[in-house]
Amino acid sequence: MAYNVTLIPGDGIGPEVSAAARRVLEATGVEFHWDLAYAGDQAQDMHGTPLPDYVLDSIRQNKVALKGPITTPVGSGFRSVNVALRKALDLYVCLRPCKSYTGVPSLYQNVDIVVFRENTEDLYTGIEYDSGTPEMARLVDLVDATGRGHINQDSNISLRAISGTASRRIARYAFNYARANGRRKVTAVHKANILKSSDGRFLSAVTEVAREYPDIEFESAIVDSLCMNLVRRPQNYEVIVLPNLYGDIVSELCAGLIGGLGVAPGANIGDGAAVFEPTHGSAPKYTGQNKANPMAMILSGAMMLRHLGEQEAAERLKSAIAQVLAEGKSVTYDLKPDRNDPTAVGTSQAADAVIEALGR
Numbered sequence: 001m002a003y004n005v006t007l008i009p010g011d012g013i014g015p016e017v018s019a020a021a022r023r024v025l026e027a028t029g030v031e032f033h034w035d036l037a038y039a040g041d042q043a044q045d046m047h048g049t050p051l052p053d054y055v056l057d058s059i060r061q062n063k064v065a066l067k068g069p070i071t072t073p074v075g076s077g078f079r080s081v082n083v084a085l086r087k088a089l090d091l092y093v094c095l096r097p098c099k100s101y102t103g104v105p106s107l108y109q110n111v112d113i114v115v116f117r118e119n120t121e122d123l124y125t126g127i128e129y130d131s132g133t134p135e136m137a138r139l140v141d142l143v144d145a146t147g148r149g150h151i152n153q154d155s156n157i158s159l160r161a162i163s164g165t166a167s168r169r170i171a172r173y174a175f176n177y178a179r180a181n182g183r184r185k186v187t188a189v190h191k192a193n194i195l196k197s198s199d200g201r202f203l204s205a206v207t208e209v210a211r212e213y214p215d216i217e218f219e220s221a222i223v224d225s226l227c228m229n230l231v232r233r234p235q236n237y238e239v240i241v242l243p244n245l246y247g248d249i250v251s252e253l254c255a256g257l258i259g260g261l262g263v264a265p266g267a268n269i270g271d272g273a274a275v276f277e278p279t280h281g282s283a284p285k286y287t288g289q290n291k292a293n294p295m296a297m298i299l300s301g302a303m304m305l306r307h308l309g310e311q312e313a314a315e316r317l318k319s320a321i322a323q324v325l326a327e328g329k330s331v332t333y334d335l336k337p338d339r340n341d342p343t344a345v346g347t348s349q350a351a352d353a354v355i356e357a358l359g360r
């Protein structure tokens with residue numbers, strides 16, 4: 001049976017790494033019907049919007065998508081296609097496994113951390129107020145009236161809301177994952193010593209869920225202290241669960257612990273659909289150069305295979321990737337000890353090497 005999967009090539013290096021992942025996934029022997037859907041710059045040019053409805057409809061129907069990175073304009077313009085997509089489909093889990101691979105140059109070895117980032121709330125709801133607007137003036141008055149403090153009139157405000165509902169569901173997902181995957185410990189990350197209300201809510205919700213999992217060790221960590229300890233001894237962590245903003249930052253830190261964005265895959269998962277995409281962005285400066293590392297996108301494809309129930313193909317693919325990385329020959333510039341190494345291969349050749357390893 002062929003799986004119907006929405007394929008969103010994305011912007012910048014997205015089309016190259018997506019094409020590489022598509023070829024590799026097909027080489028596993030699993031069959032796919034790819035439903036090509038354009039979001040980002042291409043969609044803006046073709047349809048006048050970076051996130052046309054047909055893209056969301058395709059994902060809703062297929063329930064699974066493989067997505068390349070999409071550029072987000074800074075400061076102004078459409079807020080973020082990525083955030084809008086996660087919100088529209090209620091993809092409340094952002095799952096980012098960060099695992100060391102032999103052969104990948106890195107300061108650390110034996111890192112194996114799975115990051116669960118809450119994907120729908122926190123500072124990413126896009127509820128913002130600019131100075132000089134009537135809404136902002138009303139907010140300033142409201143805060144004054146509560147007697148909690150004062151906001152300068154020329155401030156801009158981004159609202160941060162954290163609910164018990166969203167915190168509990170990401171926590172439950174992380175604990176279920178830990179249990180199903182033989183992980184012994186879950187660490188909840190917060191700044192509840194300062195953000196007593198919002199982060200306090202997150203921490204109390206995760207602590208409440210932790211009681212339902214007496215077989216899994218539970219600890220909490222303040223986000224700044226966690227960052228220091230991750231850099232000192234990343235092997236102390238197994239599963240980390242965080243609100244959206246900390247999750248965004250810490251998951252990229254964890255990618256750094258395993259040798260960089262080139263090998264950091266990810267998934268955005270909800271109850272009705274899942275979108276698999278690498279942690280990295282569209283790296284515009286490498287567009288069209290056959291230079292970007294496709295491994296993070298291919299590893300995201302391996303996560304997708306697992307999600308589809310194709311465990312054996314997923315394991316075979318991961319082992320083929322591990323072989324290519326361990327050999328260190330057919331890898332892109334970012335995985336060479338010297339980034340200017342002339343023997344580095346291109347995106348498409350790295351994918352060829354994985355396909356070759358699949359056939360061994």
Ligand code: NAD
Nearest residue numbers: 068069070071072082261262279280281282283292293334
């Ligand atoms: P980036 O991840 O695109 O690039 C950061 C650095 O990592 C750059 O030096 C880049 O060259 C390198 N890099 C990234 N991916 C690589 C790969 N596969 N192989 C080799 N090197 C790689 O981050 P950025 O520059 O902050 O963002 C660029 C754009 O991507 C922005 O518009 C941003 O909003 C967007 N973005 C999108 C997503 C997504 O679609 N999920 C995620 C992150 C960033």
